[in-house]
Amino acid sequence: MNIEELMLGSSKALKKAALNEAAKSYILENKALFQLLKKAANRYVAGEHLEDINVKVKSINSRNVPCTVDFMGESTRTEKEANAVTKEFLRLARLIKKAKLDSTISLDLSHIGLAVDKQLGLENLLKICKEDIEVIISAEGTDRTDRVLETYLEASKYYNNVGITLQAYLHRSENDLQELIKCEGKIRIVKGAFDTPHGTSLARGEELDNRYLNFVRMLLEARHKCSVATHDPKIQNGVIRLLEDIETPSNYEFESLLGIENERIYDLNRHHPTKIYVVYGVEWYLYLCNRIAEYPPGIFQSIIDVMNDT
Numbered sequence: 001m002n003i004e005e006l007m008l009g010s011s012k013a014l015k016k017a018a019l020n021e022a023a024k025s026y027i028l029e030n031k032a033l034f035q036l037l038k039k040a041a042n043r044y045v046a047g048e049h050l051e052d053i054n055v056k057v058k059s060i061n062s063r064n065v066p067c068t069v070d071f072m073g074e075s076t077r078t079e080k081e082a083n084a085v086t087k088e089f090l091r092l093a094r095l096i097k098k099a100k101l102d103s104t105i106s107l108d109l110s111h112i113g114l115a116v117d118k119q120l121g122l123e124n125l126l127k128i129c130k131e132d133i134e135v136i137i138s139a140e141g142t143d144r145t146d147r148v149l150e151t152y153l154e155a156s157k158y159y160n161n162v163g164i165t166l167q168a169y170l171h172r173s174e175n176d177l178q179e180l181i182k183c184e185g186k187i188r189i190v191k192g193a194f195d196t197p198h199g200t201s202l203a204r205g206e207e208l209d210n211r212y213l214n215f216v217r218m219l220l221e222a223r224h225k226c227s228v229a230t231h232d233p234k235i236q237n238g239v240i241r242l243l244e245d246i247e248t249p250s251n252y253e254f255e256s257l258l259g260i261e262n263e264r265i266y267d268l269n270r271h272h273p274t275k276i277y278v279v280y281g282v283e284w285y286l287y288l289c290n291r292i293a294e295y296p297p298g299i300f301q302s303i304i305d306v307m308n309d310t
Contacts, residue, residue, distance in 0.1 A: 041284040044259035045072070050091060053280050054099055056258075060276050061102045065269050068136060068255070069096070070106040072281035075115045082113030086124040093131035104134035106277060109148050122151050129159040136186060136227070139165040141194045142201075149176060153183065160184040163225070167192035168212040169201040177215055186225035188255065189215050191232070213238045216252075223250040227275070231261040236268065243272075 046056035057067045076082045096103050114121030129135050137152050152164045163186035166173050180187055202208040216239055219226035228239050243249050253273040256265040265274045
């Protein structure tokens with residue numbers, strides 16, 4: 001097995017691990033294991049508490065780069081839990097306004113109730129949107145895609161400060177984009193990180209890159225708000241070439257995750273709008289798995305992070 005095959009296999013394994021809720025619960029309950037693996041997560045996570053966000057976002061803002069902040073978590077199973085998470089997002093929104101942070105909000109709908117009841121997820125989303133800060137709905141697994149998009153379309157009837165994430169690797173996304181582009185909200189384009197049923201998505205490679213760039217081109221030409229959310233320099237450079245050919249591009253930005261190629265984002269910021277996606281909280285298991293799955297060489301950095309000071 002060559003190194004490329006090894007990386008691909010590792011990525012697939014991590015995507016499956018990210019969906020293992022039993023493993024997540026075990027890590028959260030095992031103090032020693034939690035502290036050990038948290039060393040790897042710290043590269044990608046601002047901290048466990050809201051106060052940590054204030055410090056991290058101000059630091060990034062000092063370099064003239066805005067942020068989007070997510071209180072990590074997914075798949076809450078009770079209405080009580082979903083409502084508690086919603087209150088935390090409301091606290092986040094009020095902190096952003098009070099501290100005058102240059103930041104928007106990102107969230108998983110299943111974190112605020114979608115996995116309990118679709119109506120509950122919608123109602124809690126509308127409460128957060130009411131704070132008048134841009135809210136971008138993150139992508140989730142394919143078993144939730146319909147409910148996520150339907151909830152977004154419904155919320156868009158009430159607020160224009162809500163946006164959506166579209167996963168380019170899903171074959172359905174080309175049709176979904178035709179519907180989503182009718183709404184005012186920003187569309188964040190990602191390659192896609194979740195494990196998917198056979199035949200529903202493209203593998204990483206040139207075909208996926210071309211599809212991604214085509215989606216961005218459609219948004220730029222339509223002058224629709226667009227976030228190019230990838231750390232892949234090939235995609236970033238491809239979008240820059242597209243911008244050179246479009247006379248009046250949309251309100252666009254390049255977005256990258258905290259801890260991955262951030263210097264590239266700071267470099268892009270000299271000529272283009274950029275943003276860094278910042279997360280906080282204790283439920284970092286799924287997030288860590290997906291971050292490394294998207295960038296398999298990160299496995300080696302995680303081993304180094306875990307072994308330091310042990």
